[in-house]
Amino acid sequence: MKINDVILRTVTKIIVFIILTFGVELFISGHNDPGGGFSGGLVLASALLLLYMTYDIETVHKGIPFDFKKIAGLGVFLAVASSAVPMLFSNQFLTQEKGDFALPVFGLTELSMVLVFEAGVALTVVGVVVTILLTISEDVS
Amino acid sequence: METLITLLVGVLVMVAVYLLLSRNFVRIILGTAILSHAIHLLILTMGGLKKGGAPLLTEEGSTYSDALPQALILTAIVISFAVTAFLLVLAYRIYRETGADNLDDVRRESDD
Amino acid sequence: MIIPILILVPFLASLFVPFLYTYVRSKKIGWMVLPVPLILFVILSLQVPKLASGENLFHTIRWLNAADIHFTTHLDGLSMILGLLITGMGTLVVMYSIYYLSEREALGRFYMYLLLFMGSMLGVVFSDNVLVLYVFWELTSVSSFLLIAFWHQRKNSRAGAKKAMLITVTGGIGMLIGFLMMHQMTGTYSIQEMIGMAETLPTNDLFIPAMLLILLGAFTKSAQFPFHIWLPDAMEAPTPVSAYLHSATMVKAGIYLVARFIPVFGESELWFYSVTFIGLLTLLWGSFNAVRQNDLKALLAYSTISQLGLIMSLLGIGSAAMLDIPGVDKTIYTAAAFAGLFHLINHSTFKGALFMIIGIVDHELGTRDIRKLGGLAVFMPITFSIALAGSFSMAGLPPFNGFLSKELFLEASLAVRHLGLPGVHTWIPIVAWVASVFTFVYCMIIVFQTFFGRQQQQPAWVDRGAHDPRPGMLVAPSILGALIVGLFFFPNLLGKWILKPAMAAVYPSFGNPESLVVHIAAWHGLNPALWMTIGIIFVGTILYIFLRQWRRIYTVSPFSWKIDNIYTLLLIQLEGNSYHLTNKYMTGHLHRYFTYILLFFIAMMGTALTFVWRLTFNFSEDAVVTINEYILVMVMMAAAVAILFVNSRLIAILLNGVLGFTVAFLFVVLRAPDLALTQIVVETVTTVLFLLTFRFMPDWKKERPRRPVKVLNAFIAVATGLIVMITALIVQGNRLFDPISKYFEDAKTLTGGGNIVNAILGDFRAFDTMLEIVVLLIGGLGVYVLIKLKDKKGGDGNENQ
Incomplete structure (x- = not known):
């Protein structure tokens, strides 16, 4: 079954980047506005999903050669490890340190250990969602 | 508002439970999905509805909606997604392996 | 800080052993394990002078503040005795195992379990917090289960392991409830704080239930009547394990617990009655049943049961010193507890030696059945000498350490008559005496039926290589043998350095520990205890000579009764009924x-x-x-x-x-x-x-x-x-x-985040979020596995990811 999907492919190429940007934006703005690790991760995952649906798995895999199971594992590791780091400085488990830093471009920015933790969450979500869909679709096809 | 949502929760629970009690896989999975919708709404209602602005401190306003139920639901949504996916795959595998589309057939097959 | 590390080291080592074993797949692994208990033993021994001068080592690692559960370790005289036994016997047993187990066995697993046990047992004796103690207590049950079932391909091993597990864990749960009741009464989980509040407790409604439940834990662990039935079946374990867990250390945990709680419960008469009577009953039943055994190891198992009963009853009599009875010289009764602790050490030495000897006999000749053995003294002189020392010590003969503690035991049994409590009469010394006679008889069976007589009927022994084992295998039992003799000649050294601080721990309210220490002497005149011993030897010898004639009584009830049957019946009934019941409603729909x-x-x-x-x-x-x-x-x-x-x-x-x-x-x-x-x-x-x-x-x-x-x-x-x-x-x-x-609305100041929901997820309740993503990961992997599983089974193999 060959369907003419030129429009879909062209639009996808553009839209995926918009969605990806939106996902990252969501992830970062989660500190003060709606967003955060879960929704950011889910949006990123759905962008990837769109790619997989438009092109076939092999093509996308050439571009994004990740094993998403490992990404999920990495996410959990990141979250747990960042939680354990404060223990090295004799703080309690999961103490989320924060501080203000003067950064170029961004100006005075508040950075927090939460960001690492949330990155772990986002990576886990991306990894798990893509893994689930990929395994099923590989099996189905 | 709270009463209305609670009525909705009641109806959703009824439908979900009825679906859960059937034997067809897809019905059962849909039942769990609907049940989780119902429970999310229930939890949200417990904190009181529309008692203030969205729980964002950057928003103007002095009162905020209860943020705790929202945090609980946020995790619950993601988990229920994983559960639904798992159940779906389970049903899919059972169907492909045994050709059974309801639980009684599976049971019979494993007894043989 | 030393003590928590002491507990931790065996656990770490036990994690490490399997990895090591993948590189060192030979007996050498034993030599690498050996330093662990040895070093712990040395470290612990270095603390002995400190304790003898009256010091106690306390260390608390704060853990769950909200629940008041902390990892508190406490090293006092009592835990020192057990600690030395665990590490000391541990060293000897590892040394013995190196030669006992063949290279074909899963040695990595064996030493892993052994170290796991060692760590848990050290945890039991050093923990001051009862809940932590409980966890370690159950861990010893688990490691004992694993070790009994070490040869898991044998049906009997599995059955024995299951039985031991069921009985000890049941008791353990009872004990946990007892501990929780204690917490209800005192508001603390610390044993030392409970001891401090001991005077206020007896009026509490929960006092008696808590006491009985804690005793249940102690009695099941220490194989007291009628819970002793698991110990003979536990003999399916490899002999080093039997020597270590099921005679020297784990079964002493119950005794340790009783001794530990004497300051709390000692003022109750019910405590005195239960501990003393159950102890005496176990002593009698164990020694009586030991005589009928044909398997040497089973004989030793019953003898262990009986000796544990002896120690238990001594502690019971010892706790009489806490009773408020006017006009009684309390030192008589503290002397009983002293004798109990002394015998605890002695028993470990001679019983450990005997187990190792029987392991050697089994190892060299392939049988432990006394009906097939005989006349080995000529072929195995060194083995024989150690067996002789061990058995005679157990029988209570000089010049071995068992004689000293046996004399003290007989004196204590005589002393208890004067207590003036209802039900306590001359029958106690009589029971003690009768049990001692049976003890004498089975000790003679070990020596004479294994090593003497009938050698002419078994010329095949020589062909089958009946000779002393390699020297390495004899090192551990020889050290124990030397201790058996050494402790007879220098018992007061032990009294001064080890038993004095232990007595101070058992009787904290008695002040000066010097007055609690008995001067042990081999010869103390022709007193009633000595006459009793002479009677034991006389009657015991006669009984041994006519053993064949009177052994028939074991077929007559009530002597033929086995508590085992009740257990089997209960278990089978329970399994069958619950199977049917469950099948009725668990239909799979x-x-x-x-x-x-x-x-x-x-x-x-x-x-x-x-x-x-x-x-x-x-x-x-x-x-x-x-x-x-x-x-x-x-x-x-x-x-x-x-x-x-x-x-x-x-x-x-x-x-x-x-x-x-x-x-x-x-x-x-x-x-x-x-x-x-x-x-x-x-x-x-x-x-x-x-x-x-x-x-x-x-x-x-x-x-x-x-x-x-x-x-x-x-x-x-x-x-x-x-x-x-x-x-x-x-x-x-x-x-x-x-x-x-x-x-949570202070999120901005507390966490710096403006989005309250995310502040809760990432900071206030981040632990939940962390675990949630773990669940998510598991869910994802579950989906993956569910789909990919068939590829391996189906074998079409084009998706080998």
Whole structure:
């Protein structure tokens, strides 16, 4: 079954980047506005999903050669490890340190250990969602 | 508002439970999905509805909606997604392996 | 800080051993394990002078502040004795195992379990917090289970392991309840603090139940009558394990616990009666049954039971010193506890040696049956000498250490008559004496039936290589043999350095520990105890000579009774009945299970709503509803109800999608932007998922259940929904507490985040989030595995990811 999907492919190429940007934006703005690790991760995952649906798995895999199971594992590791780091400085488990830093471009920015933790969450979500869909679709096809 | 949502929760629970009690896989999975919708709404209602602005401190306003139920639901949504996916795959595998589309057939097959 | 590390080291080592074993697949692994107990023993020994001068080592690692559970270690005289036994015997047993176990065995596993046991046992004796103690206590049961079932291909090993586990863990749970009751009474989990409050306790209602439950734990662990039945079956374990766990250390845990709690419970007469009487009964029954055994190891098992009973009864008599009885010289009774602790050490030396000797006999000749053995003294002179020392020490003959503690025991049994308590008469020394006679008889059986006589009937021994084992195997039993003799000549050294601080720990309220220490002398005149010993030797010899004639009584009831039968009967009945019962309702039909759960829910909540709570609705707090919210709710209700009636699964799935997206809109309306965002994306992904698997899903057949089933289902569904609805409405109208969310509104200052929901997820309750993503990962891997599993089984192998 060959369907003419030129429009879909062209639009996808553009839209995926918009969605990806939106996902990252969501992830970062989660500190003060709606967003955060879960929704950011889910949006990123759905962008990837769109790619997989438009092109076939092999093509996308050439571009994004990740094993998403490992990404999920990495996410959990990141979250747990960042939680354990404060223990090295004799703080309690999961103490989320924060501080203000003067950064170029961004100006005075508040950075927090939460960001690492949330990155772990986002990576886990991306990894798990893509893994689930990929395994099923590989099996189905 | 709270009463209305609670009525909705009641109806959703009824439908979900009825679906859960059937034997067809897809019905059962849909039942769990609907049940989780119902429970999310229930939890949200417990904190009181529309008692203030969205729980964002950057928003103007002095009162905020209860943020705790929202945090609980946020995790619950993601988990229920994983559960639904798992159940779906389970049903899919059972169907492909045994050709059974309801639980009684599976049971019979494993007894043989 | 030394003590927590002492506990931790064996655990770490036990983790390390299997890895090491993959590189060193030979007996050498034993030599690498050996330093662990040896170093611990040396470190512990260095603390002895400190303790002898009256010091105690306390160290607390704060753990769960809210629950008052801390990892508190406490090294005093009493735990020192056990600690030295555990590490000392541990060293010898590892040394012995190197030669005992062949290279074909799973040595990595063996030493791993052994070290696991060592760590848990050290944890038991050094913990001051009862809950931590309980955890270690159960860990010893688990490691004992693993070690008994070490040869798990044997049916008897598995059965023995199961039995030991069931009995000791049952007792352990009882003990846990006892500990919790103690906490209820005293408000603390620390044993030392409980001891400090001992005087106020006896009037408490929970005092007696707590005491009996803790005793249950101690009695099951120390194989006291009628729980002793697990110990003979535990002999299926490799002999080093029997020598270590089931004679020298683990079974002493119960004794340790009793000694530890004497300051708490000693003032109760019931304590005195239970410990003393159960101890004496175990002593008698164990020694009586040991005589009938043909398997040397079983004989030793029963003798261990009986010796444990002896120590237990001594502690019982010792606790009489705590009783408030006027005009009694208390030092007589403290002397009994002293004798108990002394015998605890002695028993470990001679019983450990005997187990190792029997292991050697078994190892060299391939049998432990006394009917087949005989005349080995000529072929195995060194083995024989050690066996002689061990057996005679156990029989209570000089010049071995058992003689000293046996004399003290007989004196204590004589002293207890003067206590003037009801039920305590001359029969106690008589029971002690009779049991000692049987002890004498079975000790003679070990020596004479194994090593003397009948050698002419067994010329084959020589061909089969009956000779002393390699020197290495004899090192450990020889050291024990030397101790058996050495302790006879220098017992007061032990009294001064080890037993004095231990006595101070057992009797903290008695002040000067010097007065609690008995000067042990081998010769103390022709007193009644010595006459009793002479009587034991005389009668015992006669009984041994005519053993064949009177052994027949073991076939006559009540002597033929076995407590074992009760256990077997109970277990078989229990298994059979629960199997049938479970099969009746666990039919494997999901809708049945849902029916059970929901009917129970309906019954319970329905009753509560109608009869118990009886609260009124209160809608005054409700927020106003706008017209678009009405529409959203109506759409959802309609979609939900429609799912029940549609004919195509595609429409059902799409309707589910409608529900999901409407929920997202509701979230927007209800001031939950984060939820709305997440819900929209999740719903999209879920729908994709449904559609992906759609083609391979069964058809959406219209279900046509029988009418009653349909009615029942409808009833359950409606009732559940109504109950949820009513409960929720009641809850909204009757708030009991203010919401705690005000606290989270300080998120900006507390966490720096402006989004309260994310502040809760990432900071306030980050632990939940962390575990949640772990669950998510597991879910994802579950899906992956579920799909990929067949590739391996089916073997088409083109997807080997």
